[in-house]
C-alpha cells in the first residue's frame with residue numbers, strides 16, 4: 344500500500360476528489376469493517392484536517408464509540424440524544440454550523456465548534472451506525488461534505 348496519503352489541493356472539493364480514490368484503494372484490499380473504519384478516520388482526519396472523525400455503532404439500542412481519530416470522546420449515546428442520536432433517530436444527515444445552538448448537543452470537547460453526522464445504512468436499509476465529523480471552526484460543513492462523505496460511506500458499505 345502507499346506509504347501515506349497524498350493531498351495537494353487546498354480547496355475542499357478538490358481535496359475530497361484527491362482523497363476518495365485513495366480511500367477506495369485502501370478498502371479494495373481489505374474486507375474487515377473495523378480496519379476500514381479505522382483507515383477512513385485517519386484519511387479524513389489527516390487528509391482533510393478535521394478536528395475529530397469517528398464512528399458510533401448501533402449496539403444494544405445505543406450508539407457505542409467505534410474507531411476514531413482525535414481527542415477521547417464519550418462512549419455511549421442514546422437514540423435521539425445529541426447530534427449523533429438525532430441523526431440515528433431521524434435517519435438523516437445533520438449539519439450543525441454552531442454546536443452551541445443545537446439543543447442537546449453532546450460536547451465531548453469544548454474545542455469542537457461545528458459538526459456533520461451521517462447515518463450509515465446496511466444493505467437491508469437498517470442504520471448500523473453513524474459517521475461523526477467535528478471541526479474546531481464554526482460552519483465548516485456544507486452540502487459538499489455531505490456529498491463526498493456519503494460517497495465514502497457508500498464505498499465502505501460496499502466493502503463491509
Ligand code: SME
Nearest residue numbers: 416425426427448449451
Ligand atoms: N457531539 C456529538 C457527540 C460525539 S462527539 O462530538 C465526538 C453529539 O452531539 O452527538
